[in-house]
Amino acid sequence: MSEHPGETNGGAGAVLRLENITRQYPSGDGVLNVLSGVDLEVNAGEFVGLIGPSGSGKSTLLHAAGLLEKPDAGKVWIDGQDCLSLGDSERTAVRRNAIGFVYQFHHLLPEFTALDNVAMPLRIAGEGQRYARREAERLLVIMGLADRLTHQPSQLSGGEQQRVAIARALVNKPRILLADEPTGNLDPNTSAAVFQSLFDLVRIERVAALVATHNDALQSYMDRVLVMSEGKAVPQHRHA
Numbered sequence: 001m002s003e004h005p006g007e008t009n010g011g012a013g014a015v016l017r018l019e020n021i022t023r024q025y026p027s028g029d030g031v032l033n034v035l036s037g038v039d040l041e042v043n044a045g046e047f048v049g050l051i052g053p054s055g056s057g058k059s060t061l062l063h064a065a066g067l068l069e070k071p072d073a074g075k076v077w078i079d080g081q082d083c084l085s086l087g088d089s090e091r092t093a094v095r096r097n098a099i100g101f102v103y104q105f106h107h108l109l110p111e112f113t114a115l116d117n118v119a120m121p122l123r124i125a126g127e128g129q130r131y132a133r134r135e136a137e138r139l140l141v142i143m144g145l146a147d148r149l150t151h152q153p154s155q156l157s158g159g160e161q162q163r164v165a166i167a168r169a170l171v172n173k174p175r176i177l178l179a180d181e182p183t184g185n186l187d188p189n190t191s192a193a194v195f196q197s198l199f200d201l202v203r204i205e206r207v208a209a210l211v212a213t214h215n216d217a218l219q220s221y222m223d224r225v226l227v228m229s230e231g232k233a234v235p236q237h238r239h240a
Helices: 058-065 088-098 114-124 129-142 158-170 188-205 216-221
Strands: 016-027 030-042 047-051 073-078 099-102 176-180 208-213 224-229 232-235
Touching (some): 099 158, 158 176
Antiparallel strands (some): 016 073, 224 232
16 A cells, blocks of 8 residues: 555656656666656546657567566556566466557567467457457458458568557557557567557557657657657657
8 A cells, every 4th residue: 555645646647657768778887777766647538649769768668568667666557556566376367458669660470460460469368269350350450451451471571560560569458558669679660550540549448659750751650759868758849
């Protein structure tokens, strides 16, 4: 139980809230301050961009938000729960049930079809094959892959593979989607098309999305943009 009233609902409506996230790494004779007290929150159905050059801390921040790496200081609230105070097994359960991840590389299983790749997380979670495949097909259709359900990854283009990976990340209905350079390996036109599909799915599924990219051209899809600068996530003021 929290000793402070109200501390069980940090984020007051936000699905994801980070408070004062700090991360340092040893560097030579001193330390490298990668994150210096980052605060941010993301609401359901909101598409928030995280931009900045390589090495600015985007991936480190996503790892902290996704409970993959424990920060040196700060709090991670997911649906009002202070997740860093949980034990390892409880934190793993939150990560499995509440968070979907998309990376630059799709990591699809080559021997399975697109449909079965997407259905896999539900099957692992104990859902029946019929329900798992129905949900997988629903998401793949939304992602524009209705005619690619039975194709294996090697039979898909790079953009199609990444669409499958996005559908897989969302099939177990997570509350949060964390994406790290999800279109980093794609050409500009394919990247824009995949981003549009990702944006549409975030809206439809009402997931809170935090997406890191160094591609400035994709900022138009974002509801808000945060710029990583000197270890902080600074709101970018945009012109109408």
